[in-house]
Amino acid sequence: MIDKKTIKISSEKGVSSSFSELINSYDLLKVFIWRDIKVRYKQTVLGVLWVILQPLFSMIIFTIFFGKLAKIPSGALPYTLFSLIGLTFWNLFSNSVSKASDSVVVNEGIVKKVYFPRLILPISAVLGSLIDFGLNLILLLILSIFLSYLPIPISIILIPLLALVTIGTALGLGLILSSINVRYRDVRYVLPFFIQISMFLVPVIYPLNIVDPANRMLMAFNPMTIVIETGRWLFVGGKFLYYDLVPISIISLSAMLIIGVLFFKKTEDVFTDVI
Amino acid sequence: MSNNIIEVNKISKKYIMNQGAYYDTLRDKITSMFSHRTDDRKKKAKIFWALRDISFSVKKGEVLGVVGRNGAGKSTLLKILSRITPPTSGSALIKGRVGSLLEVGTGFHQELSGRENIYLNGSILGMKQSEIKKKFDEIVDFSGIEKFLDTPVKYYSSGMTTRLAFSVAAFLEPEVLLVDEVLSVGDAEFQKKSLGKMEDITKNEGRTIIFVSHNLNAIEGLCSKCILLDGGKITMDGDTDDVINKYMSRSSDIQDNDKVIAVNRQGSGEYQFSRFWLENSSGNRIESILSGQDVYFIFEIRQKNKKNLKDFKISFSILDNFEHSLILHRTDYKKFDIKQMSKKNIFKCLIRSFPLSEGRYKIGLYLENKDGVVDSPGVVKNFQVNSGDFFKNASKIVVNHSPFLVDGEWSIH
Numbered sequence: 001m002i003d004k005k006t007i008k009i010s011s012e013k014g015v016s017s018s019f020s021e022l023i024n025s026y027d028l029l030k031v032f033i034w035r036d037i038k039v040r041y042k043q044t045v046l047g048v049l050w051v052i053l054q055p056l057f058s059m060i061i062f063t064i065f066f067g068k069l070a071k072i073p074s075g076a077l078p079y080t081l082f083s084l085i086g087l088t089f090w091n092l093f094s095n096s097v098s099k100a101s102d103s104v105v106v107n108e109g110i111v112k113k114v115y116f117p118r119l120i121l122p123i124s125a126v127l128g129s130l131i132d133f134g135l136n137l138i139l140l141l142i143l144s145i146f147l148s149y150l151p152i153p154i155s156i157i158l159i160p161l162l163a164l165v166t167i168g169t170a171l172g173l174g175l176i177l178s179s180i181n182v183r184y185r186d187v188r189y190v191l192p193f194f195i196q197i198s199m200f201l202v203p204v205i206y207p208l209n210i211v212d213p214a215n216r217m218l219m220a221f222n223p224m225t226i227v228i229e230t231g232r233w234l235f236v237g238g239k240f241l242y243y244d245l246v247p248i249s250i251i252s253l254s255a256m257l258i259i260g261v262l263f264f265k266k267t268e269d270v271f272t273d274v275i
Numbered sequence: 276m277s278n279n280i281i282e283v284n285k286i287s288k289k290y291i292m293n294q295g296a297y298y299d300t301l302r303d304k305i306t307s308m309f310s311h312r313t314d315d316r317k318k319k320a321k322i323f324w325a326l327r328d329i330s331f332s333v334k335k336g337e338v339l340g341v342v343g344r345n346g347a348g349k350s351t352l353l354k355i356l357s358r359i360t361p362p363t364s365g366s367a368l369i370k371g372r373v374g375s376l377l378e379v380g381t382g383f384h385q386e387l388s389g390r391e392n393i394y395l396n397g398s399i400l401g402m403k404q405s406e407i408k409k410k411f412d413e414i415v416d417f418s419g420i421e422k423f424l425d426t427p428v429k430y431y432s433s434g435m436t437t438r439l440a441f442s443v444a445a446f447l448e449p450e451v452l453l454v455d456e457v458l459s460v461g462d463a464e465f466q467k468k469s470l471g472k473m474e475d476i477t478k479n480e481g482r483t484i485i486f487v488s489h490n491l492n493a494i495e496g497l498c499s500k501c502i503l504l505d506g507g508k509i510t511m512d513g514d515t516d517d518v519i520n521k522y523m524s525r526s527s528d529i530q531d532n533d534k535v536i537a538v539n540r541q542g543s544g545e546y547q548f549s550r551f552w553l554e555n556s557s558g559n560r561i562e563s564i565l566s567g568q569d570v571y572f573i574f575e576i577r578q579k580n581k582k583n584l585k586d587f588k589i590s591f592s593i594l595d596n597f598e599h600s601l602i603l604h605r606t607d608y609k610k611f612d613i614k615q616m617s618k619k620n621i622f623k624c625l626i627r628s629f630p631l632s633e634g635r636y637k638i639g640l641y642l643e644n645k646d647g648v649v650d651s652p653g654v655v656k657n658f659q660v661n662s663g664d665f666f667k668n669a670s671k672i673v674v675n676h677s678p679f680l681v682d683g684e685w686s687i688h
Contacts, residue, residue: 006368006369006370006371007358007368007369007370007373008366008367008368009286009355009356009358009361009362009366009367009368009369010361010362010365010366010367011361011362011363011364011365011366027398027403027404028398028399030404031394031395031398031399031404035384035387035391035395038386038387038391039384039386039387042386042387107382109381109382110381110382110399111359112359113359113375113377113378113381114357114359114375114377114381114382114399114400114401115357115358115359115373115375116399116401186302269360269361272354272359272360273290273360
């Protein structure tokens, strides 16, 4: 019994935590998520309302400029619904990435004073973003019912799966970015800009089928491409066009997560010394 | 060997200190990649050994005190044992669940209520939800803030916040507890209560504890063994009384400790505070003050460039833990004029019958002349005041009911 609980501290091992410690910190993970949600909705006056208004306004603006003026095709869907589906998943992704990359720096006070598996911080950040996603999803469903484009039954399984892929991708990137963020504080200011720009590399405002096939392969390296196209397919039904791209996204997602965790673990040791 | 619960084996910790910039920026990194100049900062980087080959062991149920001056490596040692930062070399074994208390109120969130913060802080300190639920009433009871339980902490006074924070920490139940200078928070009444709670934990519950404090009375009361750290090395390991005696007696070889190191120095900078220390009335250097003692506050000011200035005023303030100023004293209060200064100047200010009661205090320094601030290094030092014979009747004041002491004369009519 004693052996099991013995903690060994050494320079080689560093402060990195084992998988079982991560599992044991489930309570703390819950508390971090709960704290972030609580604080978020306590501090903002508009609170819940803002979470819904933001994609709604974006959708209206996109529909006017990209749909009506630029006449970007939106396939079988009206441009409003088409862009809102894209936005719903994209917002989940961009919120998760930016929160995850800030997670260590924002919790600096705790990181410097208490030991716990540091991985909890980015994980709780991406999981916390699911609340906003849920609200956005309700908005999306209301609009789809209103426009009579009901999602096909398999959505019950696929929407959660798509959300999972989204936060998985965000976590992979967030793990790398949060480590860099600790050391180089300007990452914090540059990142929002890059996230914003990268929206155009994913079919949020345009359909994937207007991109030429060779470039589609490239775009599939960002799993968000497939997530958004699948999301749209759920509201149209029929034949799914991009099965060939799915393996690329799966490989890419796994690679991001593995590299992210390794990178994070490698820099974890020096967090408190440089933070 | 088997009844050692903590075994520390040759632990060292190296820090590389960059002077100047606090954080690297990616931008600097990228520009330096393209420029041929070598990175200026690399040249300035100083290697600093916070700990050097530290070895000791603690048996089950033992309470080990760690004493030493600021910068001796006490906090670094606790950080390594808490696994917040890894050692540069060496290893340590700890058998059992470790709880560390390096600060009270870690992770407290201003927007959340007292109740919510108990759960938040408790979880951060490593308690399970069910444990917190079980002890919730006791925690609230101990803190004495039940009326404000649902008020956001931002509306609490600093005293209330620390009481709540300490109360959560007091109910931690790990086998090994690492505690850093947390008893000097809150008002005197609450300090006494927390000290009592610490005694309970150590004596009755048989927990293994490593305890860092500047409060030598607390160390004497709680610890059976002590180690003395100096410059990152263990200079003594033994019974508490012996270690404390040695710690108190050393005086001459610590000149470096007097250096005024400012984090955010302001002022025009022609003259700067270079050293600050305390002496007793017979001219011996002291590290802590006894209430009621006559004490010299000594400031060394050096000229930093050729410019000669005139008509100086020196001020110093003594602040409490929350950096509220308790005492401010200036040369001009006593019509002490400083027309000119030379390259190196030593100013002494005698304060008779030091009026503060036991606790940790900070000192802030300030030098100005008629053109404005010359040097403001901010809060530069901590010092300890221990209870002494303030009333000159050969008795120590046991309990401090207030931060200030005055000598009253009683009569009956």
